[in-house]
Amino acid sequence: MPLNAINVNQESPQTILLVEDEFAVANDLQIILKKAGYRVSGIAFTVEKALEIIHQQRPDLVLLDIHLKGAQTGIDLAWQLSKEAIPFVYLSANTNTSILEQAKMTKPYGFLVKPFREKDVLVALEIAHYRHAHSIELQVRQEQALQIKLTDALSERSNWEQRLLTVARLFQPYIPFDYMVLGPEREPTQNAFRSYSFFRIGLDDYQTIGTNTFLQMTSLSMEKYQQILSQVPYDGEALYNGADFVAICRQNPLKALIAKTFRLESNLTIPLKTAQNGTFYVSFFSRQPDTYQPNHLALLLRMQPSLTLTVDRLLAFDKIEQLSEQLRQENTYLLEEVKTGANFEEIIGTSPSLLAVFNSIEQVAPTDYTVLIQGETGTGKELIARAVHNRSTRKTKALIKLNCAALPTNLIESELFGHEKGAFTGAVDKRVGKFELAHGGTIFLDEIGELPLELQPKLLRVLQEKEIERVGGKGSIYCDVRVIAATNRDLHQEVIAGRFRQDLFYRLNVFPINLPPLRDRREDLIPLANFFLAKIAKKLGKRLTGLSKTSLEQLQNYHWPGNIRELEHLLERAAIMSTTPEIFLRESLTTHSISTPLASQSTTFVKPFDQAERDNVLAALKQANYRIRGKGGAAELLNIKPTTLEAKMIRMDIKRSKSAD
Numbered sequence: 102m103p104l105n106a107i108n109v110n111q112e113s114p115q116t117i118l119l120v121e122d123e124f125a126v127a128n129d130l131q132i133i134l135k136k137a138g139y140r141v142s143g144i145a146f147t148v149e150k151a152l153e154i155i156h157q158q159r160p161d162l163v164l165l166d167i168h169l170k171g172a173q174t175g176i177d178l179a180w181q182l183s184k185e186a187i188p189f190v191y192l193s194a195n196t197n198t199s200i201l202e203q204a205k206m207t208k209p210y211g212f213l214v215k216p217f218r219e220k221d222v223l224v225a226l227e228i229a230h231y232r233h234a235h236s237i238e239l240q241v242r243q244e245q246a247l248q249i250k251l252t253d254a255l256s257e258r259s260n261w262e263q264r265l266l267t268v269a270r271l272f273q274p275y276i277p278f279d280y281m282v283l284g285p286e287r288e289p290t291q292n293a294f295r296s297y298s299f300f301r302i303g304l305d306d307y308q309t310i311g312t313n314t315f316l317q318m319t320s321l322s323m324e325k326y327q328q329i330l331s332q333v334p335y336d337g338e339a340l341y342n343g344a345d346f347v348a349i350c351r352q353n354p355l356k357a358l359i360a361k362t363f364r365l366e367s368n369l370t371i372p373l374k375t376a377q378n379g380t381f382y383v384s385f386f387s388r389q390p391d392t393y394q395p396n397h398l399a400l401l402l403r404m405q406p407s408l409t410l411t412v413d414r415l416l417a418f419d420k421i422e423q424l425s426e427q428l429r430q431e432n433t434y435l436l437e438e439v440k441t442g443a444n445f446e447e448i449i450g451t452s453p454s455l456l457a458v459f460n461s462i463e464q465v466a467p468t469d470y471t472v473l474i475q476g477e478t479g480t481g482k483e484l485i486a487r488a489v490h491n492r493s494t495r496k497t498k499a500l501i502k503l504n505c506a507a508l509p510t511n512l513i514e515s516e517l518f519g520h521e522k523g524a525f526t527g528a529v530d531k532r533v534g535k536f537e538l539a540h541g542g543t544i545f546l547d548e549i550g551e552l553p554l555e556l557q558p559k560l561l562r563v564l565q566e567k568e569i570e571r572v573g574g575k576g577s578i579y580c581d582v583r584v585i586a587a588t589n590r591d592l593h594q595e596v597i598a599g600r601f602r603q604d605l606f607y608r609l610n611v612f613p614i615n616l617p618p619l620r621d622r623r624e625d626l627i628p629l630a631n632f633f634l635a636k637i638a639k640k641l642g643k644r645l646t647g648l649s650k651t652s653l654e655q656l657q658n659y660h661w662p663g664n665i666r667e668l669e670h671l672l673e674r675a676a677i678m679s680t681t682p683e684i685f686l687r688e689s690l691t692t693h694s695i696s697t698p699l700a701s702q703s704t705t706f707v708k709p710f711d712q713a714e715r716d717n718v719l720a721a722l723k724q725a726n727y728r729i730r731g732k733g734g735a736a737e738l739l740n741i742k743p744t745t746l747e748a749k750m751i752r753m754d755i756k757r758s759k760s761a762d
């Protein structure tokens with residue numbers, strides 16, 4: 102019954118139903134009541150008749166005898182009346198203690214013992230009315246308090262899980278539960294929000310059961326769980342006790358699973374239609390088979406509008422948090438990019454071959470042409486890419502970098518194009534790909550030669566159509582991105598070997614820039630060495646005046662397989678070791694390069710390229726005592742980035758037999 106249908110201020114109940122099978126008594130009562138101004142809605146001799154009258158016209162109060170004609174007693178009817186919140190007063194001659202005990206359990210508003218006086222009846226009715234009105238007033242106040250507290254739960258500066266726990270706690274005094282589920286009907290693919298369950302483990306203690314914990318407790322895989330969720334039928338507002346609960350569990354595999362896992366025997370559920378047209382369930386479970394009564398459901402229905410509002414606002418807060426987290430991530434990424442960004446002036450060198458490269462940069466930068474930078478490892482390809490971006494009209498937008506060699510194949514696609522939430526196992530949140538991040542700016546695809554063949558058509562499509570599709574996404578997203586790619590492989594050779602698509606090669610090779618190796622521009626060596634020494638001196642806080650004459654000669658005579666990166670690392674090592682401002686190279690410039698022994702191998706013994714590369718990686722790992730990073734690590738010996746080496750190791754299925762990093 103809706104609360105506002107009860108007039109709590111009325112002076113006396115207007116209509117009274119008499120349930121009495123002794124006609125004389127019923128008649129006497131009718132006369133007394135009418136004289137006192139009440140209206141008698143009917144006289145029923147049986148429970149069935151009483152229910153019939155109640156359904157036609159709801160009385161304000163029922164006077165009922167315990168012993169009645171028919172199979173059911175007044176106590177049976179009393180249980181029905183309390184479910185429907187109709188107050189009642191017993192009227193009986195029976196003083197048997199067991200019957201009295203049973204009657205007391207139904208919480209009557211009064212008890213009249215036959216024979217009764219007129220005055221007793223009228224006083225009993227007055228008291229019953231007062232108590233009933235008072236209890237309604239109390240209920241109204243309690244519900245108002247609950248609504249206020251639900252609204253307060255919104256302003257909690259806590260996460261989604263904590264807020265839902267607060268909501269669960271608030272309900273416990275009103276609707277007892279051992280397990281409560283709050284969450285969207287489908288998760289995690291179709292809704293951005295996770296559902297949480299709260300398992301009562303103490304008076305006010307709850308264990309939060311998130312999706313992962315639930316999967317662990319039920320030993321289910323995510324796939325199986327998703328499958329179960331897809332079989333869950335729509336559940337309207339309902340209560341299930343005892344046999345009803347057993348029956349609903351047969352239809353609803355999720356309820357059955359929850360019931361089995363937490364030994365639950367009754368359930369009360371209400372769906373809320375959220376503003377985003379989703380369904381959000383509030384579901385209570387109890388270990389008792391008869392916990393939920395119509396008054397609980399009635400309370401929930403009365404609370405439905407404010408609950409829906411609460412959930413809508415919680416969802417909105419969560420969405421805002423997610424969006425700002427995404428922005429934070431993108432911002433951090435961009436800031437890092439900016440911090441590490443170098444400008445044109447930091448490219449050291451005046452050799453004719455490098456000046457030719459500068460010319461190319463000047464020419465191509467203002468256009469939107471795709472640039473392909475080719476050169477050995479460590480020759481400064483990334484620096485050139487930045488210079489092109491910094492001199493283009495896109496310079497105020499981001500330069501986003503992706504190293505195609507540093508990621509396992511299955512992640513590159515989502516790194517490049519992003520993914521929708523739930524697109525694959527582990528895609529817990531939506532992710533914006535690098536192409537989207539680079540919108541309006543430039544994307545730098547380093548080590549493009551390592552891009553797996555199966556992804557090459559997708560990249561080709563972006564270059565041709567300027568559209569990307571997120572993994573698991575439904576539509577295309579327009580991306581205005583300039584592409585700069587770099588490789589230390591001979592891409593043309595890769596095409597011939599069938600490892601790189603010809604059509605993609607032509608798309609990328611619109612404006613090639615070839616960076617000469619350091620050994621072919623020896624005039625840049627000394628300026629580069631001085632530049633690095635100044636940088637290192639600043640970093641180490643040491644005074645360094647330069648390299649000794651013999652050291653300079655050593656540099657000039659070396660063939661620099663690792664190019665400028667190798668030079669930089671060598672000088673860093675020497676500066677750290679040096680005890681004087683003038684630096685003397687102590688290490689032999691052939692020893693730390695593993696290329697030398699390979700180069701000195703018999704030229705008649707030629708290994709396939711892949712095998713040679715694998716052997717080289719293994720040799721470097723061994724020489725570095727299986728250390729990848731840092732000074733003297735395998736990455737440095739190979740003159741490649743540690744992340745690149747790690748990706749190569751995964752691809753070649755090389756495991757580190759010792760962990761020294």
Ligand SMILES: Nc1ncnc2c1ncn2[C@@H]1O[C@H](COP(=O)(O)OP(=O)(O)OP(=O)(O)O)[C@@H](O)[C@H]1O
Pocket residue numbers: 447448449450476477478479480481482483484485547587588589629632665666669740741742
């Ligand atoms: N001309 C240059 N002037 C100053 N520093 C340079 C120059 N060329 C390269 N460097 C420095 O040498 C290091 C290696 O350069 P970079 O990472 O650009 O090489 P890369 O060709 O992209 O290497 P990889 O093929 O391994 O990706 C960087 O620290 C870079 O700043």
